[in-house]
Amino acid sequence: xxxxxxxxxxxxxxxxxxxxxxxxxxxxxxxxxxxxxxxxxxxxxxxxxxxxxxxxxxxxxxxxxxxxxxxxxxxxxxxxxxxxxxxxxxxxxxxxxxxxxxxxxxxxxxxxxxxxxxxxxxxxxxxxxxxxxxxxxxxxxxxxxxxxxxxxxxxxxxxxxxxxxxxxxxxxxxxxxxxxxxxxxxxxxxxxxxxxxxxxxxxxxxxxxxxxxxxxxxxxxxxxxxxxxxxxxxxxxxxxxxxxxxxxxxxxxxxxxxxxxxxxxxxxxxxxxxxxxxxxxxxxxxxxxxxxxxxxxxxxxxxxxxxxxxxxxxxxxxxxxxxxxxxxxxxxxxxxxxxxxxxxxxxxxxxxxxxxxxxxxxxxxxxxxxx
Numbered sequence: 001x002x003x004x005x006x007x008x009x010x011x012x013x014x015x016x017x018x019x020x021x022x023x024x025x026x027x028x029x030x031x032x033x034x035x036x037x038x039x040x041x042x043x044x045x046x047x048x049x050x051x052x053x054x055x056x057x058x059x060x061x062x063x064x065x066x067x068x069x070x071x072x073x074x075x076x077x078x079x080x081x082x083x084x085x086x087x088x089x090x091x092x093x094x095x096x097x098x099x100x101x102x103x104x105x106x107x108x109x110x111x112x113x114x115x116x117x118x119x120x121x122x123x124x125x126x127x128x129x130x131x132x133x134x135x136x137x138x139x140x141x142x143x144x145x146x147x148x149x150x151x152x153x154x155x156x157x158x159x160x161x162x163x164x165x166x167x168x169x170x171x172x173x174x175x176x177x178x179x180x181x182x183x184x185x186x187x188x189x190x191x192x193x194x195x196x197x198x199x200x201x202x203x204x205x206x207x208x209x210x211x212x213x214x215x216x217x218x219x220x221x222x223x224x225x226x227x228x229x230x231x232x233x234x235x236x237x238x239x240x241x242x243x244x245x246x247x248x249x250x251x252x253x254x255x256x257x258x259x260x261x262x263x264x265x266x267x268x269x270x271x272x273x274x275x276x277x278x279x280x281x282x283x284x285x286x287x288x289x290x291x292x293x294x295x296x297x298x299x300x301x302x303x304x305x306x307x308x309x310x311x312x313x314x315x316x317x318x319x320x321x322x323x324x325x326x327x328x329x330x331x332x333x334x335x336x337x338x339x340x341x342x343x344x345x346x347x348x349x350x351x352x353x354x355x356x357x358x359x360x361x362x363x364x365x366x367x368x369x370x371x
Contacts (some may be wrong), residue, residue: 003028003040007046007076009035010054018054021081021104024112033067033248034179038235043069050077050119058082058092070097077122079115091289095296098323100261121235121265128253136245139371140253140270141306141329142263142287143277146177149332150276151309152349154254155183156359157274160366163214167247169210170217171240173257173266178222183345186211186219193223196236206243234265240270246275250371259293262289272371273299276306279315284323291324309334330365334355 010018015032016145022029030048033039041066043051051069055062058080070078071312078099080093095103100118102111158170171192172178181189194208195201210218220240223229244251249256253266267273273294277287296304307320307328321327338356342349350359365371 004050004116005030005046005048007043007048007051007113008054009030009043009062014054016263018081019102021111022052022115023108023109028114029113035062037065040065040068040072043251044072048076049123050079050130050247051113052081053098053113054081055089056083058089063092064097066098067096069117075122077119078114079118081111089292094259095292097330099264103184107165113197117233117235121238124235124238136249137272137371138142138241138245138251138253138270139253139272139274140173140267141274141276142255142267143257144290145257145283146277148278149284149339150257151179151183151254152307152343152344152358153274153276153308153332153362154252155180156348156350156362157366157371158217158252159215159350160362161250161252161371162364163350163363168216168250168252169220169244169248170219171244173237173253173262174221175222175232176226176256176262177225178254180219180254181211182215182346183211183220183343184215184219184348185214186221189224190223191221191223191228192236192240193228193231195220196232201236201239201243203243203247206240207247210238215348224241229262232262236260236263238260238269240253241266259290264297267297267299267302269296270302272304273302274304274306274330276308277320278309279312279317279320281315284315284320288320288324291326303330307331309336309352332361 004027006029008018008022010030012034030046031045053066079096080098081102082089083104085103086103090101102114141150143150158168162168172180190209198205210220213219255263255266277283305326305328310331311334335357338353339349342352353359
């Protein structure tokens, strides 16, 4: 690809900083504009591949400018460079259409590379669509915190789908601390970071990195060490999922409990997002906040609520529904003793205790269809 055409957006005070950050041979800074209403028409008419905003706090004026520009022409990549990617800034950035947030301390060279990668990813997504041989579905299992039962749901949902006759692959997308391999007692550990290092992510290559489980589910494990997570980029995830869609009925993603670039790519590529929560006030608060962000990203139609550990005497299913304004599609009873025993044995609870309340609830959910 030749030079990428970039629109630089910043306040007058930060214009010089942004100009220096964008100074590289493969980025062509077409214009530098302040985020004020009178510049919207010009910004919307410029033939650019990427819009890069530099901001220290994402003010209301900056958010409004970017959102209006995104609504008028959503085809470029929209990126933010900030000093500190704190939760409030990330939330405001996502709500106005920004897909990648960078921090100034990454350094000029890395920032330019990240802009290039994100722009190419957006261009590929716009110009191509995955080829499907199967009437496949990609389903993401997501939660805002560890310990919610997210991996338990992903693992046992995969096993239940396979038992119903579907061809299933489970991808551990918790790239730093994924436990799918532990939950399923896998000894061989070719991982997604090993796969990402391959030059050609064709079907033959991808299939060679899958671990078969005795349940019939194929597994793509998370990296064996947290630092290896950096080897996996959004473009790898897109390509891997495109290949798996053509091979499987269901591609189940056990995602990380954070909204980073890789998780957002996984959610974007998914047909359904199963949001796992538990009947605890802090968890419900975080679930409500995160659901607001996902809805702002236009994922509302994908969202399905899963209530794990149902049966708390203080927070009822009705309370959960009223708090989140969403009816759970699956309520999994609280049976911590059997769940812990299954995890410690490395055997899915559906296999270890098929008559347990947890197993019965998940199996019934799969059998009634619509997963």
